[in-house]
Amino acid sequence: MKIPVIEIFGPTIQGEGAVIGKKTIFIRTAGCDYQCSWCDSAFTWDGSGKEDITMMNAEEIFRELEKIGLDNFEHVTISGGNPALIKSLSTLIRLLKEKNFKVGLETQGSVWQDWMVEIDDLTISPKPPSSGMKTDFDRLEDILQLLTKRIDNGHVSIKVVIFNDKDLQYAKNVHKKFPAVPFYLQVGNEDLSDESNERLALMLIQKLEWLVSKVVVDPEFNNVRVLPQLHTLLWGNKKGV
Amino acid sequence: MKIPVIEIFGPTIQGEGAVIGKKTIFIRTAGCDYQCSWCDSAFTWDGSGKEDITMMNAEEIFRELEKIGLDNFEHVTISGGNPALIKSLSTLIRLLKEKNFKVGLETQGSVWQDWMVEIDDLTISPKPPSSGMKTDFDRLEDILQLLTKRIDNGHVSIKVVIFNDKDLQYAKNVHKKFPAVPFYLQVGNEDLSDESNERLALMLIQKLEWLVSKVVVDPEFNNVRVLPQLHTLLWGNKKGV
Ligand code: SF4
Ligand code: SF4
Numbered sequence: 001m002k003i004p005v006i007e008i009f010g011p012t013i014q015g016e017g018a019v020i021g022k023k024t025i026f027i028r029t030a031g032c033d034y035q036c037s038w039c040d041s042a043f044t045w046d047g048s049g050k051e052d053i054t055m056m057n058a059e060e061i062f063r064e065l066e067k068i069g070l071d072n073f074e075h076v077t078i079s080g081g082n083p084a085l086i087k088s089l090s091t092l093i094r095l096l097k098e099k100n101f102k103v104g105l106e107t108q109g110s111v112w113q114d115w116m117v118e119i120d121d122l123t124i125s126p127k128p129p130s131s132g133m134k135t136d137f138d139r140l141e142d143i144l145q146l147l148t149k150r151i152d153n154g155h156v157s158i159k160v161v162i163f164n165d166k167d168l169q170y171a172k173n174v175h176k177k178f179p180a181v182p183f184y185l186q187v188g189n190e191d192l193s194d195e196s197n198e199r200l201a202l203m204l205i206q207k208l209e210w211l212v213s214k215v216v217v218d219p220e221f222n223n224v225r226v227l228p229q230l231h232t233l234l235w236g237n238k239k240g241v
Numbered sequence: 242m243k244i245p246v247i248e249i250f251g252p253t254i255q256g257e258g259a260v261i262g263k264k265t266i267f268i269r270t271a272g273c274d275y276q277c278s279w280c281d282s283a284f285t286w287d288g289s290g291k292e293d294i295t296m297m298n299a300e301e302i303f304r305e306l307e308k309i310g311l312d313n314f315e316h317v318t319i320s321g322g323n324p325a326l327i328k329s330l331s332t333l334i335r336l337l338k339e340k341n342f343k344v345g346l347e348t349q350g351s352v353w354q355d356w357m358v359e360i361d362d363l364t365i366s367p368k369p370p371s372s373g374m375k376t377d378f379d380r381l382e383d384i385l386q387l388l389t390k391r392i393d394n395g396h397v398s399i400k401v402v403i404f405n406d407k408d409l410q411y412a413k414n415v416h417k418k419f420p421a422v423p424f425y426l427q428v429g430n431e432d433l434s435d436e437s438n439e440r441l442a443l444m445l446i447q448k449l450e451w452l453v454s455k456v457v458v459d460p461e462f463n464n465v466r467v468l469p470q471l472h473t474l475l476w477g478n479k480k481g482v
Binding site for chain 2: 010011012013019020021022023070071072073074075154184198201202205208209212215216217218219221222223224225226227228230233234
């Protein structure tokens with residue numbers, strides 16, 4: 001029942017989505033069934049982070065959280081890669097809930113796990129055309145239907161990262177299929193190598209302005225929320241913050 | 242039953258607080274019982290916006306919303322000044338709810354109105370020491386107790402704008418009194434006159450980094466959320482966006 005962990009860091013704030021700004025600590029699992037062109041954590045699956053992967057059980061992970069987080073956190077975010085590939089996460093999620101932590105998790109919605117219904121803040125983030133990936137909509141619908149049947153809407157949200165107009169059209173289709181699920185549009189970060197945080201921040205603000213300008217004139221987006229990634233504004237492309 | 246309106250603008254996105262990023266349209270009412278040193282809408286109460294105040298009834302306001310918002314909005318935010326000074330807002334709130342709009346409203350929590358329990362997204366924003374104002378804590382507690390008794394926690398949140406360490410201490414005290422109410426810390430904008438949006442954005446990002454660095458090491462802030470003002474990042478000190 002080991003879990004492939006590639007990074008544990010924090011406490012910091014959640015930079016995106018439904019609990020944006022929330023104080024949390026991150027566990028990043030290794031491995032993904034996708035290879036998005038603009039993946040900002042490709043080191044979890046492209047081999048470049050291989051040396052950093054540690055197989056850990058739930059107790060080991062929890063001890064590491066306590067070591068770096070002390071008593072400064074009550075929320076844990078599990079990210080990837082695609083953590084939904086890892087069945088044994090159930091052990092960690094159970095342990096965290098027993099210890100009264102809230103748990104957030106993000107996955108693209110390509111794989112179902114029973115433990116998903118235990119997550120307090122579950123983000124389903126299907127990938128738009130610019131990613132180069134193809135969404136299996138039947139699968140996505142099955143997963144979202146299961147989720148919305150079994151947990152209340154406050155716990156699950158959909159987030160789509162937007163790079164261009166085609167992505168926005170894709171997002172609209174997803175939103176239409178699940179109008180009752182809270183829906184987030186997120187500005188994509190096109191430049192994963194820029195080392196100037198300031199230049200990157202200003203570019204992202206410009207892209208946010210573009211995205212807002214599209215959304216405000218489109219009645220099919222009346223119920224969405226548009227957000228940047230706070231951690232990219234704050235720390236650019238730096239890892240582990 | 243007229244309402245003093247000083248601005249109606251949008252659709253745009255909500256820049257702050259619990260529904261940050263949400264598409265909404267703004268109605269700004271005139272008048273405030275406070276005079277915060279760093280008020281970013283002093284024109285609502287310092288006389289400088291006097292000529293822009295129009296006394297409107299609910300139907301007139303609604304027609305104006307429809308005129309500028311067309312069918313591009315389903316959420317309306319009432320802001321001020323302090324809209325809680327205006328008893329007759331009940332007529333507008335009732336009309337908006339009848340028409341199936343969601344309504345957000347922000348007030349500092351110095352005055353009670355019965356219509357507060359009808360608001361979908363109510364932000365109580367008590368003002369920290371840097372504002373130069375003194376909080377009437379008895380009053381604030383009465384209001385928050387009434388609110389949390391009468392509406393569920395998903396609808397009300399507390400937000401404190403932070404400029405310095407004293408403000409942070411004040412925020413901590415407020416958070417401790419109402420641990421069950423979702424709590425937001427917001428980066429204060431110290432420079433209301435800077436006309437360089439870029440410089441202002443970078444300064445705000447720096448202040449956000451400072452605020453995050455304080456929060457992540459403080460166990461009494463484990464359940465807060467830390468957010469910037471998106472509209473200030475996007476549009477600087479420009480009005481009406
Ligand atoms: S699904 Fe996520 S982790 Fe996987 S390749 Fe795409 S962006 Fe990267
Ligand atoms: S309470 Fe709000 S509107 Fe009134 S002076 Fe303070 S910041 Fe300005």
